[in-house]
Amino acid sequence: MLSNTIIGIDLGTANILVYSKNKGIMMNEPSVVAMNTETKAILAVGMEAKRMIGKTPSKVIAVRPLKDGVIADFDVTTEMLKVIMKKASKQLGLSWRKPDVIVCAPSGATSVEKRAIHDAVKQTGAKNVYLIEEPVAAAIGADLPVGEPIANVIVDIGGGTTEVAIISYGGVVTNNAIRIGGDQLDDNIIQHIRKNYNLLIGERTAEMIKMEIGYALVDHDILAMDIRGRDLVTGLPKTISITSKEIQQALKESLLQILEVIRATLENCPAELSGDIVDRGVILSGGGALLNGLQEWLSDEIIVPVHLAPNPLESVAIGTGRSLQFIHQLNKIMS
Ligand SMILES: Nc1ncnc2c1ncn2[C@@H]1O[C@H](COP(=O)(O)OP(=O)(O)O)[C@@H](O)[C@H]1O
Ligand SMILES: [Mg+2]
DSSP: OOOSOEEEEEEOSSEEEEEETTTEEEEEEESOEEEETTTOOEEEETHHHHTTTTTOOTTEEEEOOEETTEESOHHHHHHHHHHHHHHHHHHHTOSSSOOEEEEEEOTTOOHHHHHHHHHHHHTTTOSOEEEEEHHHHHHHHTTOOTTSSSOEEEEEEOSSOEEEEEEETTEEEEEEEESOSHHHHHHHHHHHHHHHHOEEOOHHHHHHHHHHHOBOSSOOOOOEEEEEEEETTTOSEEEEEEEHHHHHHHHHHHHHHHHHHHHHHHHTSOHHHHHHHHHHOEEEESGGGGSBTHHHHHHHHHOSOEEEOSSTTTHHHHHHHHGGGGTTTOTTOBO
């Protein structure tokens, strides 16, 4: 039997979100944990920990326990989830009742990886834990008619991965994933600046550059931005000016790989569903979908309509929380 309180968790590589039917998105925090390297004590979780990345004294590290969409460090993930669940339970007034939790797993996750996600959530004191495939959750969260025999194409660009799935009649018909997402784009920027300017910048600076002047491969009015880092020759802090044109060039290779995986998935689509795709197009979700010009570039390349999900950063969490009503239709839910 299901108890009344159901919480949906999007355990993302970059962000962890918690959704409940009554409160909507209750929590949205970076998946970052700051810990003491000697005692392993957790010092901060979420935004507070993310602010520490690259800025901590030697005894403190800020780590991201999820990598490529799956758990890289089980213990730290569990500790992070415990902190998050405690806050959520408090907000929901659940001091004595255990909630049921639905959590999403990348569709490419192995059964061992899925089990790890399940167990980590279970250890936070959940009553029952259900797993749902991430693209299905994203589609439900984007209000697509996943229960009908119609092709719904979801492209979810997260921190660690890009997942492409065609969903029809409650299940994944075909899907592909690559381990290229927003983090890789950040890294492309770091490498570009290092190679061309001998300047070292941190992950957070790279992410800011991407959000502000990063563009998909479209024509645009060129923007410039001043950035600061450490000169690799003198070792001293230095400010340089960069343009959106060169950043676009730095992102090119990764963007083409994302395009390739979308193309490959569409090519794999059963003929009957291909017709739907021409009409209904592709829906973009995940934070990476917000890259400037991405929607325009992709629709030019794949020649079908490309839409942005209503809340790209929240679709998976919303869909996860709402998915129980689809439980009979969802093929691959496991408890
Ligand atoms: N406006 C933006 N432009 C480009 N990338 C963005 C933007 N906003 C967020 N992102 C990127 O989206 C990624 C996080 O997306 P998210 O869907 O939360 O990932 P995950 O599901 O892996 O936690 C990060 O790499 C972040 O830099
Ligand atoms: Mg995600």
